[in-house]
Amino acid sequence: MIPANKPRTCSFRLRHTVIVGFDLQRIMEKKAATDVFSQWALKGKDAGMERGHAASVNAMLELALPNVKSDFSAIDLGCGNGWVTRLLTELGASHSEGVDGAIEMIKKARETDDAHKYSHGTLPEWNPGRKFDLVHTMEFLYYLEDPVKMITKIHDEWLEEGGVLIAGVDHYLEHVDSLTWPEYVGVHMTTMSIEEWKNAVESAGFSDVQIHQVAAKEDFPGTLVMMGRVSHQ
Numbered sequence: 585m586i587p588a589n590k591p592r593t594c595s596f597r598l599r600h601t602v603i604v605g606f607d608l609q610r611i612m613e614k615k616a617a618t619d620v621f622s623q624w625a626l627k628g629k630d631a632g633m634e635r636g637h638a639a640s641v642n643a644m645l646e647l648a649l650p651n652v653k654s655d656f657s658a659i660d661l662g663c664g665n666g667w668v669t670r671l672l673t674e675l676g677a678s679h680s681e682g683v684d685g686a687i688e689m690i691k692k693a694r695e696t697d698d699a700h701k702y703s704h705g706t707l708p709e710w711n712p713g714r715k716f717d718l719v720h721t722m723e724f725l726y727y728l729e730d731p732v733k734m735i736t737k738i739h740d741e742w743l744e745e746g747g748v749l750i751a752g753v754d755h756y757l758e759h760v761d762s763l764t765w766p767e768y769v770g771v772h773m774t775t776m777s778i779e780e781w782k783n784a785v786e787s788a789g790f791s792d793v794q795i796h797q798v799a800a801k802e803d804f805p806g807t808l809v810m811m812g813r814v815s816h817q
Contacts, residue, residue, distance in 0.1 A: 614766075614770060614771055614772050615770050615771050616771070617685075617727040617771040617772070618684075618686045618687075619686075620769060620770070621664070621685075621686035621688075621689055622686040622688035622689065623688070625686060625689045625691070625692050626688050630664055630665040630689060630692060631665075633664060633723075634664070634665065637722055637723065639799040640752055640754075640799040640806075640807035640809075641668055641720075641722055641752070643796075643798035643799055643807075643809070644720070644722065644750050644752050644807075644809055644811075645671075645672075645675060645720070645750070647750060647794070647796065647809065647811055648718060648720070648748055648750035649675060649676075651811075651813065652718050652747075652748055653717060655676070655677075655678040656676070656677055656678065656716075656717035656718050657677065657678060657716045657717050657718070657744075658677045658679070658680045658681075658716055658717065658718040658719070658720060659680070659681050659716050659719055659742070660672065660681075660682040660683075660721065660722075661682075661720065661721035661724055661738075662683075662684055662685075662707075662721050662722065662723065662724030663682025663683060663684045663689070663690075663693060663702065664682075664686075664689045665689055665693050665696060666692075666693030666694075666696060666697055666702055668682070668720060668722065669681060669682035669697075669700050669702070670697060670700065673699075673700070679716075680700060681700055681702065681703070681712075682700065682701075682702050682703070683704075683705050683710060683712065684705075685704070685705065685706055685707055687704050690702050690704040707724075707728070708728065708730075708733055708737050715742060715743055715744045715747065716742060716743060716744065716747060717743075717744055717746070717747050717748070718748050718749075718750070719742055719743055719747070719748070719749045719750070720750050721749075721750075721751045721752070722752045722807075723752065723753065723754060725751055725753055725774075726755045726756075726773045726774045726775070726776070727772065727773060728774060729772065729774065730774075731774055731784060732787065735749070735784050735785060735788040735790075736787075736788040736789070738788070739788045739789045739790055739814055740788075740789070743814045745814055745815070745816060746813060746814060746815065747813070747814045748811065748813050748814075749785070749790060749810070749812050749813075749814075750809065750810075750811045751809070751810045751811075752798075752807045752809045752810075753781070753807065753808050754807050754808070755773050756775070756776060756777065756778060756781065756808045757776060757777040757778070757780075758777065758778055758805060758808075759804075759805050759808070761804075763775065778795060778808060781795070781808060781810055782795050782810065784810075785810045786812075788812075789814070790813060791813050791814075792811075792812060792813045792815070793810070793811070793812040794810070794811045795808070795809070795810060795811075796808075796809040796811070797809070
């Protein structure tokens with residue numbers, strides 16, 4: 585019998601890997617990702633996220649911006665403290681805004697910058713009320729139960745004709761080290777392969793779909809980037 589003051593542990597097989605000794609209570613009691621990120625904002629971890637994602641975001645925007653008009657409108661989906669929203673304006677956006685489900689991230693974005701619109705919204709239910717030439721999202725989609733539904737909604741409701749989606753994820757099947765993140769962080773993450781992410785963008789209706797891995801390092805296969813264009817012609 586396990587003493588009441590000790591956590592229960594278990595062994596289980598996940599994607600053909602035996603994982604031993606995880607805290608059973610931690611596995612069963614998943615936290616909302618928005619709550620985790622709000623706590624990170626309060627602890628100042630958003631600055632580290634910005635530094636950690638900068639190389640990938642810069643590479644993503646180098647891919648995306650040549651494919652949008654010069655006075656483009658943009659929204660950063662999962663904007664955190666708003667750093668990409670502000671960067672998009674610096675890079676020529678005539679209108680740039682951000683949305684995030686973590687209220688403390690949005691509070692920090694608003695405290696830092698009153699020149700842009702930052703919305704707090706639960707996704708995928710939240711709607712921006714307008715369309716954009718560019719939707720950028722970094723490290724957001726896999727926190728959803730159904731990322732494919734969100735990608736389809738972006739195509740159908742968020743982007744102008746000819747508009748571009750550029751989306752980056754670091755948690756994907758081929759990035760083996762990332763497969764332990766759901767248990768380590770204690771939140772839901774939808775794990776998909778590179779091919780599954782490509783199929784998701786194509787099935788949503790995007791054309792000219794491109795797949796890239798950017799900012800790779802010796803111990804990191806790179807951020808998986810999906811890019812596609814809305815074209816009804």
